Amino acid sequence: MAKFSANTPRRVAVIGAGWAGCAAAVELARHGISVSLIEASRNLGGRARGVSVNGLELDNGQHILLGAYSSCLQLMRKLDIDTGTALLKLPLQMVYPDNEDGMRFIAPRLPAPLHLLFALWTAKGLQRGDKMALARFSTTARWMGWQLHQDCSVSELLERFEQTPRLCRLMWHPLCIAALNTPPERASAQVFLNVLRDSLGARRAASDMLLPRTDLSAILPARAAAFVTQHGGQTLLASAVSSLHHTENGQWQLNTRQNASVDTAPPLYDGVIIATDVATAERLLQTLASPPPSLPDYSYEAITTCYLQYAATVRLRRAMLALLDDAGQKKWGQYVFDRGQLHQDQAGLLAVVISASNQACELAQEELAKDVASQLAESLQMPELAKPLWHKCISEKRATFSCTPGLVRPENRTDLPGLYLAGDYTKGDYPATLEGAVRSGIAASQCVLAGFKQTSK
Numbered sequence: 001m002a003k004f005s006a007n008t009p010r011r012v013a014v015i016g017a018g019w020a021g022c023a024a025a026v027e028l029a030r031h032g033i034s035v036s037l038i039e040a041s042r043n044l045g046g047r048a049r050g051v052s053v054n055g056l057e058l059d060n061g062q063h064i065l066l067g068a069y070s071s072c073l074q075l076m077r078k079l080d081i082d083t084g085t086a087l088l089k090l091p092l093q094m095v096y097p098d099n100e101d102g103m104r105f106i107a108p109r110l111p112a113p114l115h116l117l118f119a120l121w122t123a124k125g126l127q128r129g130d131k132m133a134l135a136r137f138s139t140t141a142r143w144m145g146w147q148l149h150q151d152c153s154v155s156e157l158l159e160r161f162e163q164t165p166r167l168c169r170l171m172w173h174p175l176c177i178a179a180l181n182t183p184p185e186r187a188s189a190q191v192f193l194n195v196l197r198d199s200l201g202a203r204r205a206a207s208d209m210l211l212p213r214t215d216l217s218a219i220l221p222a223r224a225a226a227f228v229t230q231h232g233g234q235t236l237l238a239s240a241v242s243s244l245h246h247t248e249n250g251q252w253q254l255n256t257r258q259n260a261s262v263d264t265a266p267p268l269y270d271g272v273i274i275a276t277d278v279a280t281a282e283r284l285l286q287t288l289a290s291p292p293p294s295l296p297d298y299s300y301e302a303i304t305t306c307y308l309q310y311a312a313t314v315r316l317r318r319a320m321l322a323l324l325d326d327a328g329q330k331k332w333g334q335y336v337f338d339r340g341q342l343h344q345d346q347a348g349l350l351a352v353v354i355s356a357s358n359q360a361c362e363l364a365q366e367e368l369a370k371d372v373a374s375q376l377a378e379s380l381q382m383p384e385l386a387k388p389l390w391h392k393c394i395s396e397k398r399a400t401f402s403c404t405p406g407l408v409r410p411e412n413r414t415d416l417p418g419l420y421l422a423g424d425y426t427k428g429d430y431p432a433t434l435e436g437a438v439r440s441g442i443a444a445s446q447c448v449l450a451g452f453k454q455t456s457k
């Protein structure tokens with residue numbers, strides 16, 4: 001890497017303005033680095049971004065954050081985002097519609113672990129055996145320090161902890177799919193335990209569920225880009241980086257499709273963070289004269305969100321309800337969100353989420369929306385829900401990597417000086433989530449800063 005004096009202004013390129021890239025860019029800008037945040041698409045936010053549908057500002061997929069997402073929440077505070085306004089805070093809950101054979105579990109605002117004990121004591125729809133099994137899970141996991149000697153699938157873990165079929169069906173399976181976007185039979189028990197440790201196993205506020213009230217691009221990436229500009233950097237949209245070049249004096253040159261057509265030489269950077277999806281990261285690394293070792297081959301899980309608009313008078317009992325899914329009966333939906341309770345302009349709009357939706361997203365939009373509307377009408381006993389005014393189903397086929405047992409994920413550092421990786425797929429405790437992405441972005445920026453410190457000695 002090039003040598004710097006303490007007052008040399010440093011330039012760093014962050015490729016990709018998803019939540020990982022935005023976190024990295026803000027952290028670097030805060031430390032006086034001149035940052036270029038370079039994004040291929042015309043929008044900020046990557047897989048967590050706002051989209052306009054029928055004049056409404058929605059998201060590419062309904063997202064949930066947890067109180068345990070400490071890095072996301074800290075980053076928001078650094079950007080002066082009022083989390084109380086931006087996010088609807090709900091206590092930990094798993095509530096099914098009244099007439100379904102489901103359960104009702106709501107943690108009250110009591111100090112931990114009383115909130116869980118009280119929720120368990122008052123839970124409806126669970127038998128004594130189910131409650132005992134849930135208590136056993138919690139005490140055994142705590143006793144083990146939430147750590148397994150060897151990773152296994154979530155299904156195996158639930159069997160080992162003697163969880164009842166009803167508890168698995170109503171609580172563990174939906175929680176696993178929501179947290180890891182991977183079905184329990186293929187999902188990593190260790191990563192599941194990590195999420196439970198930081199939410200159920202921590203202080204009460206960590207188990208809160210946080211629903212974004214405004215669109216995901218506006219909530220954080222737009223503020224991050226503005227912060228970068230205010231701190232002397234720049235954000236370039238519609239600028240896909242096509243290759244990287246490591247110069248003889250240890251700096252970095254990036255080629256974008258835009259600068260390929262211009263005569264001027266591409267700018268030089270003292271460091272680069274590749275914060276794209278893993279497939280693009282691998283492609284960019286392969287453009288180097290001496291590429292580092294290949295990144296692991298990931299498999300992916302889809303997520304589908306069906307937005308269904310009804311009359312503005314339609315309102316659910318809660319902002320969020322769990323649904324009993326059953327692919328065999330074309331009941332695809334796992335959770336329904338009443339967007340009218342999140343945003344005043346969205347009265348009557350319901351968002352139904354289908355995680356690990358590889359099967360459902362093969363259906364035509366029309367057919368899927370019809371299935372989902374019928375499921376809502378039946379589950380909520382509201383026949384009017386069978387016929388929405390309009391609908392829009394958005395499927396992200398590569399929403400997240402499959403979070404399987406023992407998956408080896410790459411470090412932020414590469415073998416090349418000044419070149420780092422960030423993204424929800426890099427090494428860390430968390431599955432592919434906003435928190436995983438933000439933590440990775442911050443870790444990558446800390447590597448850059450540590451590298452600069454070393455070279456200026």
Ligand SMILES: Cc1cc2nc3c(=O)[nH]c(=O)nc-3n(C[C@H](O)[C@H](O)[C@H](O)COP(=O)(O)OP(=O)(O)OC[C@H]3O[C@@H](n4cnc5c(N)ncnc54)[C@H](O)[C@@H]3O)c2cc1C
Binds near residue numbers: 015
């Ligand atoms: C539908 C859906 C629902 C989800 N629900 C939840 C949830 O409820 N809770 C939760 O925590 N997480 C959820 N996730 C996961 C979460 O959105 C992701 O983990 C997170 O957004 C990943 O961020 P990232 O920055 O690592 O990657 P990305 O968001 O993929 O960012 C990569 C960026 O790089 C850009 N890029 C790619 N190639 C180039 C190039 N050549 N040059 C420049 N830029 C490039 C892309 O356009 C993109 O903006 C969900 C994801 C989806 C898709």
